[in-house]
Amino acid sequence: MAVKRTKWLNTSEMAAWRSYVVASRRLMDALDVDLQEHDLSMADYEVLAHLSEAPGRRMRMSELAETSMVSKSRLSHRMKVMVKAGWVEREVCAEDKRGSFAVMTEKGWRAIVRAAPDHVASVRSRFLDNLTAKDQDDLAKIFDRVTARLRKQYLESFNKN
Amino acid sequence: MAVKRTKWLNTSEMAAWRSYVVASRRLMDALDVDLQEHDLSMADYEVLAHLSEAPGRRMRMSELAETSMVSKSRLSHRMKVMVKAGWVEREVCAEDKRGSFAVMTEKGWRAIVRAAPDHVASVRSRFLDNLTAKDQDDLAKIFDRVTARLRKQYLESFNKN
DNA sequence: TTGAATTAGTTGAAAGCTAAACTGCATATT
DNA sequence: AATATGCAGTTTAGCTTTCAACTAATTCAA
Numbered sequence: 001m002a003v004k005r006t007k008w009l010n011t012s013e014m015a016a017w018r019s020y021v022v023a024s025r026r027l028m029d030a031l032d033v034d035l036q037e038h039d040l041s042m043a044d045y046e047v048l049a050h051l052s053e054a055p056g057r058r059m060r061m062s063e064l065a066e067t068s069m070v071s072k073s074r075l076s077h078r079m080k081v082m083v084k085a086g087w088v089e090r091e092v093c094a095e096d097k098r099g100s101f102a103v104m105t106e107k108g109w110r111a112i113v114r115a116a117p118d119h120v121a122s123v124r125s126r127f128l129d130n131l132t133a134k135d136q137d138d139l140a141k142i143f144d145r146v147t148a149r150l151r152k153q154y155l156e157s158f159n160k161n
Numbered sequence: 162m163a164v165k166r167t168k169w170l171n172t173s174e175m176a177a178w179r180s181y182v183v184a185s186r187r188l189m190d191a192l193d194v195d196l197q198e199h200d201l202s203m204a205d206y207e208v209l210a211h212l213s214e215a216p217g218r219r220m221r222m223s224e225l226a227e228t229s230m231v232s233k234s235r236l237s238h239r240m241k242v243m244v245k246a247g248w249v250e251r252e253v254c255a256e257d258k259r260g261s262f263a264v265m266t267e268k269g270w271r272a273i274v275r276a277a278p279d280h281v282a283s284v285r286s287r288f289l290d291n292l293t294a295k296d297q298d299d300l301a302k303i304f305d306r307v308t309a310r311l312r313k314q315y316l317e318s319f320n321k322n
Numbered sequence: 323t324t325g326a327a328t329t330a331g332t333t334g335a336a337a338g339c340t341a342a343a344c345t346g347c348a349t350a351t352t
Numbered sequence: 353a354a355t356a357t358g359c360a361g362t363t364t365a366g367c368t369t370t371c372a373a374c375t376a377a378t379t380c381a382a
Contacts, residue, residue, distance in 0.1 A: 075331095077333090126314065
């Protein structure tokens, strides 16, 4: 079979890619720094936010891990820290005795309620304020496409190999 | 002073933000996985790529850290690993005896040359292929704006506090 | 219904990262 | 010159994250 010659990035592709990578890196760093005053990282915020929106503020570990985009293992480790901080508790699952629930405590609720306004202000000031309404739409479309494609590629990777 | 009431995100703001966050997370994860076959992380790739493009394939540690967007400390740690892998060497700086150069070895060069085509293909297939030429331009403009604003905010944070 | 294969979740060890302290040199100030 | 201040880079300690192994419960399948 013929060897594939690399199709390097042209100027405009490179510009788009670099611009995106650089901004994303710095943006997430800034948001993380902003959250530090609430003793939270982006990842922990994400976990607590999802949990806070769940019915009864309780969720199965696996589901929480999935929606928060962290590995089960990582969630398990963070959980220990958050339990120690008094933000969440564990609860055994009656229907499936392997399983367990993460339940947000009142203290955890207060913590996320305190952090949320600052975080939203951060997201606005550092990101959204740069976008027109049209930019928002364009961007959502583009990145939804990216996610959809990643999922497709992920699924295909099973059939092929 | 009046208390600031939080301006929560509306539907389209939320869509843009979530879409971006989710896609970015998954995209970077995918690129990292793709690079694993070359024993590289995105961060290490970035460092080696910058170094490989420098004149003489050598750079001062501080400059390399800055352009690669990693802390000096982190670079120092990674450096130990990369030296052990035989990809780079250290060289003392004659002009400023505090300083030191990172110099890419022939082996390091071969490693990055081997990885680059796959990485570029990855970036294309997982990201750029989702973008029209116009998308590329829009995106570059938006994220350049984000970076510019972050820098401005960073500078302002000194004057204020 | 009994054994095999999955699944939920945790754990432990190794690697990675961050923040702060530290070393040694360089530059500025008097 | 002497001292202070700043800078380049490393190191240490303490987390955090990952990866693989593991436990225990569940489901599948003959």
